[in-house]
Amino acid sequence: MRTQFKVGFLTAAAVLMSIAAHGQCPDRPASGSVVADAPSLMSQNGTLSATFTMAQSVDVYGYTHYCYKYASGNQIIEAPTLRLNPGDKLGLNVVNQNNPQESGMKMDMSQTGMPVCGDTGAATVSSTNVHFHGMNVPPKCHQDDVITTLIQPGSPGFEYEMQIPSDEPPGLYWYHPHIHGFTEFQVNGGAAGALIVEGMEKFRPEVTGLAERVFVIRQQFLVPWVPGPYELTVNYQVAPFIGTMPIIQMKPGERQFWRVANATLQDFLQLQFVVNGQPEQMEMIALDGYPLSKTRMQNSIFIPPAGRAEFIVQAPATGGTASFTTESVSTGPTGNFDQGQTLAKIQLTDNAIGWHASSAPASDSSRLKFSNLADQPVTATRKLYFSEEFGGTNGPIQFYITVDGQKQKVFEPNEPPAIVTKVGAVEDWTIENRALETHAFHIHQIHFKLLEVDGQPAPNQDLLDTVEIPYWEGNGHPYHTVKVRMDFRDPNTAGTFVFHCHILLHEDLGMMHKILVEP
Amino acid sequence: MRSVQFLPCFVATTLLCCFVAGSPLVAQTRYVVTNDDTGFPLPNGVSFFSEGSNGALTLQGQVNTHNWGIGGGYFGANRVVAANDGQEPCVFISQAVSGNIAGVLVNSLSLGGVVSGSTNDTGTSNGIGLAVQGDYLYASFTDSNTIGTFSIESGCNLTFLGDEPVSGLNGGIINAMATNGTLMVTTFTDGSIESFNIANGLPVSNNDEQLSTATVKSNDGTYANQVQITRNGHYAIFGDTSTGLVLEVSDLSSGQLSATKIFGSSKAISASNILLSPDETVLYAVNTQGDTVTAFWFNKYTGSLQYGCQSGPIRGQSQSWSYLVNAALVDHSGSGGGVYVAEFGSTSGIALIRYLASNGTCYLHEDAASPFLDPNSTALLSIAIATSQ
Secondary structure, rough: OOOHHHHHHHHHHHHHHOOOOOOOOOOOOOOEEOOOEEEEEEOEEEEEEEEEEEEEEOOOOEEEEEEEEEEEEEEEEEEEEEEEOOOOEEEEEEOOOOOOOOOOEEEOOOOOOOOEOOOOOOOOOOEOOEEEEEEOOOOOOOOOOOOOEEEEEOOOEEEEEEEEOOOOOOOEEEEEOOOOHHHHHHOOOOOOOEEEEEOOHHHHHHHHOOOEEEEEEEEEEEOOOOOOOOEEEEOOEOOOOOOOOOOOOOOOOEEEEEEEEEEOOOOOOEEEEEEEOEEEEEEEEEEEEEEEEEEEEEOOOOEEOOEEEEEEOOOOOOOOOOOEEEEEOOOOOOOOOOOEEEEEEEEEOOOOOOOOOOOOOOOHHHHHHOOOOHHOOOOOOEEEEEEEEOEEEEEEEEEEEEEEOOOOOOOOOOOOOEEEHHHHHOEEEEEEEEOOEEEEEOOOOOOEEEEEEOOOOOOOEEEEEEEOOOOOOOOOOOOOOEEEEEEEEOOHHEEEEEEEEEOHHHHHOEEEEEEEEEE | OOOOOOOHHHHHHHHHHHHHHHHHHHHHOOEEEEEEOOOOOOOEEEEEEEEOOOEEEEEEEEOOOOOOOOOOOOOOOOOOEEEOOOOEEEEEEEEEEOOOEEEEOOOOOEEEEEEEOOOOOOOOOOOOEEEEEEOOEEEEOOOOOOOEEEEEEOEEEEEEEEEEEOOOEEEEEEEEEEEEEEEEEEEEEEOOOEEEEEOOOEEOOOOOOOEEEHHHHOOOOOOEEEEEEEEOEEEEEEEEEHHHHHEEEEEEEOOOOOOOOEEEEEEOOOOOOEEEEEEOOOHHHEEEOOOOOOEEEEEEOOOEEEEEEOOOOOOOOOOOOOOOEEEEEEOOOOOEEEEEEEEEEEOEEEEEEEEEEOOEEEEEEEEEOOEEEOOOOOOOOOEEEEOHH
16 A cells, blocks of 8 residues: 655655755666666676665656666666576675765664664665575675665675575575665665576476576656556566557567566566467466476466566567566555556567576476475464554554564564574464455565465465465455465574565565574 | 535425425424545535435535645544534534634535634644534644634634644644543544543643553554543543454543553454444444444443444445545434445545344444445545534
């Protein structure tokens, strides 16, 4: 639900005014042009080192851009795709060149007794950090910690250093800022990019030899937190409701391997590949960066905010027409209506290009992390639920995720963990939605196995890191639920991290809590 | 200044009533009135709906008040009240963007006074709530966090008397007010509740400000929103904004608010708007963030509440409206016969929810003719009953 926060509006207005004079982000492609993949940065000899500079600017339409800039020679690249292999080391230096905000909202993350990672001071809309969404890496300072890591404007640089686990599932992940209270602003501005763990062809040989495309679908509101029209973009190219569409090039009849990240603030995507007016079957390869145990054909793919889908599409023969679309999704009486629209037109051309993955010998999927999760004894069960309350049309609004039996409260950075468990635990969590809008559950650091939906066995038992729970339809209807299996066996999970709704407004307003995994 | 927006049928109806009754003096028309809460650039106004014998509403017209509302805000802050200036019935509405209160003469359906409080009084973020007691009108300004006191003058005019600055214990904003005799009870957005003595017009705190029990127990997950006071002044009943359906009752018989007792049901989300029946046996709870109305049995001797019944889904949620908000009684006696409920949304309207009870069982259902659209509002939050003399 988007709401009319006066404070948010004033803050946003102040931000717009203060940064209007700074044009620090690269220009973004015009609508109607050919969609290009973001340039890739590949690991060399087991290491990928890069420096990202977070910056901001306002475009001619008034949209505030937040960008991850990477300098490649004289060229500035925005949000490159990071490509790593299992076992590689990632070294990412992040410099924050956002404008310092002397006024407006602040959130004090440096509470007494809290550890500090990076810079000190209050978090503001200009502070930043990085979350490596979906990666099964430790929640430690300089790795994937979002609770205490703060990179303030003017900071000379903050080093992320982590090793990709050797059993990390190959697939599509993504990175984005995760400053509590302000994540939506920077992601709305476009600060998000793809991260690929290579090796999909080892587990899903169907993709071998296919041209690969990486599409990051983002969403931009003119002013975050204020109701109004939004735009979806495909690799930064606006897909207007009316007007000239982005163009994706394919060879006639060509099969391509598409890797699509839903990096929107709140849009639930219902993707279709429409050929000659009819939704075409797509061959599902992976979800949320985890290869499916076997492929399946679907003519529609649902991706919640923050989710990813990897699949094979086939272009029509010469003379045919095709488009890439998202269908309308109702997210409930107090949710937003996610309008269906065309994301891109398919242009058939013999000159279409794409990344071609090298072929590699097949690997045993039992070597993948979480592969035997279904067979593990469960050490604990828990129930959590989403709920909301509205005291007026403009708020106050409270968004909660609550462990059953605990008090409903919004997240505070210095709160104690809502859940404490130990390394080695395997837990089944039932997550219920008692709100009148759909929510998207996400937990950091691990994938989970989707066991049940509404009390019935999930047909595909996929491994995910984000899952939607539909809205409550009201009196007389049961709450919708999912049951998922959480795997804390890996010692890398030791530490404190968060679970939350990945509708970013909800996350920023506290629909989030901590879990502590004791060593 | 007369409004020119009345339909010919209203004139015909009025004439017919007068003719049948034999004298214009005894002709009364009971209206459901709205604060249309229209914002800039369209002028705000009060829409008058007459009731048919079956409870069906017919829009008779709108009195233009030539100012601006905000079309939103707190659910508990009631923006329209009926009163009497000593000579004739009035309707007062708050207009948050303009920062004033407009009076409308019900007999002539014309505009009376438009009056502001102090220069400090503002409610542009979340509205201005209203309550009436005798010759006084009280306004809760949600930005300045003040209660303005006005005396009601002839011609549905007001005279500003003064301000009382208020605040919740944790910095909460003034929200709903209820009055009865010398008592006023208020709610704040942080879950605080407080009573005031209004015997001399201006509210004086009874020094009983406290967090409601549900607020304390839920760790801010629930807070009292709207409030009602029983006729004998013994109990204050609070409808809570909550993720469930939570009601609270405080014993006021000592002259101060006691710790509230909680009554709840998980069968709906929020009860930010509540209304007690004329015989005080039924409490209607509007499930603000949902699509139902729930009735509770109220024991006015013990202050206890017991779940009674719940309506089915009220038509049009999310397609036409987003929230169910303020309620008004269908009948002025007994159980009230049900409630009219404001539907907030781009297609604002008024739902008619009928109440029936038999052998200890009650039923709530939406009338087949419901809802009755208010074409003058896209953000209807508040309705009331006013009767011409």
